[in-house]
Amino acid sequence: MPLFKKRTVGKPGEWYYCLEHKKVEEGPECPAKDRFGPYASRQEAEHAMQTARERNLEWENDPKWHDAPAGTPDDD
Numbered sequence: 001m002p003l004f005k006k007r008t009v010g011k012p013g014e015w016y017y018c019l020e021h022k023k024v025e026e027g028p029e030c031p032a033k034d035r036f037g038p039y040a041s042r043q044e045a046e047h048a049m050q051t052a053r054e055r056n057l058e059w060e061n062d063p064k065w066h067d068a069p070a071g072t073p074d075d076d
Helices: 042-046 048-060
Strands: 015-018 023-026 035-039
Touching: 015 042, 023 042, 035 042, 035 048, 042 048
Parallel strands: none
Antiparallel strands: 015 023, 015 035
């Protein structure tokens, strides 16, 4: 059993947004738990947080997302 895990080398052209360092990376530099992606371009990765906010709003307002009507015990 190896003492250290082999670091995953990034692929050129795959872009990620690191949540810990708040920066764009080409290829994964940080652990998967700390990043969004892959994105097809640097520009997409730069807008990762905006994209996440927009998707969260869509999900929060999606009637299929909420199983129980407001004010029911399942809301707690």
